[in-house]
Amino acid sequence: xxxxETPLIDQLESGPWPSFVSDLKxxxxxxxxxxxxxxxxxxxxxxxxxxxxxxxSYKHGRTHWKHGGIVGVFGYGGGVIGRYCDQPExxxxxxxxxxxxxxxxxxxxxxxxxxxxxxDLWERRGSGLTNMHGATGDIIFLGTTTPxxxxxxxxxxxxxxxxxxxxxxNLRTPSxxxxxxxxxxxxxxxxAICHDLTNEYQDxxxxxxxxxxxxxxxxxxxxxxxxxxxxxxxxxxGTWRDDIRIDQEAVKAYIGGEIPPNAGAHAGRDWGPFDIQxxxxxxxxxxxxxxxxxxxxINTPECTRCMHCINVMPRALRVGNDKGASLMVGAKAPILxxxxxxxxxxxxIKVEPPYTEIKETVIEPIWDWWMEEGKNRERLGELIKRExxxxxxxVTGFKADPRMIQEPRSNPYVFWKADEVxxxxxxxxxEFRKFHQR
Amino acid sequence: METIEYMGKTFxxxxxxxxxxxxxxxxxxxxxxxxxxxxxxxxxxxRKLVTVLRDYYEKNGIAPMVRILSKVTGFKLKHxxxxxxxxxxxxxxxxxxxxxxxxxx
Numbered sequence: 001x002x003x004x005e006t007p008l009i010d011q012l013e014s015g016p017w018p019s020f021v022s023d024l025k026x027x028x029x030x031x032x033x034x035x036x037x038x039x040x041x042x043x044x045x046x047x048x049x050x051x052x053x054x055x056x057s058y059k060h061g062r063t064h065w066k067h068g069g070i071v072g073v074f075g076y077g078g079g080v081i082g083r084y085c086d087q088p089e090x091x092x093x094x095x096x097x098x099x100x101x102x103x104x105x106x107x108x109x110x111x112x113x114x115x116x117x118x119x120d121l122w123e124r125r126g127s128g129l130t131n132m133h134g135a136t137g138d139i140i141f142l143g144t145t146t147p148x149x150x151x152x153x154x155x156x157x158x159x160x161x162x163x164x165x166x167x168x169x170n171l172r173t174p175s176x177x178x179x180x181x182x183x184x185x186x187x188x189x190x191x192a193i194c195h196d197l198t199n200e201y202q203d204x205x206x207x208x209x210x211x212x213x214x215x216x217x218x219x220x221x222x223x224x225x226x227x228x229x230x231x232x233x234x235x236x237x238g239t240w241r242d243d244i245r246i247d248q249e250a251v252k253a254y255i256g257g258e259i260p261p262n263a264g265a266h267a268g269r270d271w272g273p274f275d276i277q278x279x280x281x282x283x284x285x286x287x288x289x290x291x292x293x294x295x296x297x298i299n300t301p302e303c304t305r306c307m308h309c310i311n312v313m314p315r316a317l318r319v320g321n322d323k324g325a326s327l328m329v330g331a332k333a334p335i336l337x338x339x340x341x342x343x344x345x346x347x348x349i350k351v352e353p354p355y356t357e358i359k360e361t362v363i364e365p366i367w368d369w370w371m372e373e374g375k376n377r378e379r380l381g382e383l384i385k386r387e388x389x390x391x392x393x394x395v396t397g398f399k400a401d402p403r404m405i406q407e408p409r410s411n412p413y414v415f416w417k418a419d420e421v422x423x424x425x426x427x428x429x430x431e432f433r434k435f436h437q438r
Numbered sequence: 439m440e441t442i443e444y445m446g447k448t449f450x451x452x453x454x455x456x457x458x459x460x461x462x463x464x465x466x467x468x469x470x471x472x473x474x475x476x477x478x479x480x481x482x483x484x485r486k487l488v489t490v491l492r493d494y495y496e497k498n499g500i501a502p503m504v505r506i507l508s509k510v511t512g513f514k515l516k517h518x519x520x521x522x523x524x525x526x527x528x529x530x531x532x533x534x535x536x537x538x539x540x541x542x543x
Contacts, residue, residue: 066453067540068538068539068540069453069454070454070456070527070528070532070538070539071454071528072524072525072528074476074523074524075519075523076525077519077524077525077526077527077528082453082454084453096453146453167542168527168542169504203516207515207516207519207525208504208525208527209504209505209515210504211503211505213542371505372505376500376503377541
């Protein structure tokens, strides 16, 4: 018998999509039965109380969590999101309901053994509820009490060789697309660099030292499966410099209908036979392709590597051999001065271990500048707006390049440095008056 | 609000153990925070951080950014964590009687 009546959220148990309400109830029931005789370290009925408080929020149309919460583990300044219910008498099981961020493996590949181990830990010391995964990438342990935080942390570190993720004004948990592990488009090993930079910058991740949050994301190609361009302050997006590799026989197989376009992604509807002219050549954004006499040609200098032709004919077209990444900076959500996607800083850089060039010529100069100049709670993207892209180029040492802009400025408010102007800025009005009377 | 009685004083605190009012801070409060924030003994360096935080808050109405705290005290972040294992926010600000840090933490 459920602890609280939940008529509103009960309606979310119908329909075909997996119901989070049914899953919550299942966990609540499993904790009530406790068939494994677990010594629960937080209230056994916390899932029931979570359902109860959620039902109340459905009724009121308002949240019932108090503002903020500052909890954590010794040694770290982040990793735990404290949360307290604003109706603790009614719902004592969720009076404390802190979230712990647990750092996830790159690409989110798991073994059952690992998942079972973290579940055993969380079943005993937490609510048994999780979020797989948070939008930044972390495994999210959803709901525990303050005294359990150090206990969970100790077990994670000592028994599972596992660390917390990031929160606060610091480097947040980096994440990546699954890259070369199972994608033929990947232009660099996203998982390797994600793992390497996560380890390299552990201090920056665990101890907030920045003006605000900072995120890395790694996409193996411009398809951006982890959305680096929109969701990270420093986005790594794979690309290549040489020719797209064309297998003419496979092109013919696509045209002959032997291979479905887009690997069959549109098979749910009849779009007619594949028409290479209409579906590839004419849709190329730079019109740099042609198909004549049974041969597909691509004019590489005009190709912007948008991925469209490769996406349509993955068995005929492959990314080039000279691979690397473009680095883009400054993406952020709207607060405070408007949403931004990332802007191009490094058109092409090789991505090879130990990634020294990326660390020393990109990441660290950007951090040095932003840590010094960034205002309280100012994202990198906002600092670039405030001080200018030019300033970012100065501090990183990259030369201005037409590829960094979509179009040149249309206003004429151009700043010059004194040493760029013959004679500098120091002028004597009396000298001017010798030639121009008042 | 919970109340804490310690060394003959009474303090009101929130769930996270932050004091209700900057003006209710006193040396006994420091001693109490020491017991919950993993600090063995309060030394001059702990006091220096508390003094800087309180001065800055009185002048500016907010807690200083971590970088400013490091600059003014001359303590690197690593050393601040040696003094306050919970860090400058949960540890030092709590001991200094500043309001609880807010935002996306």
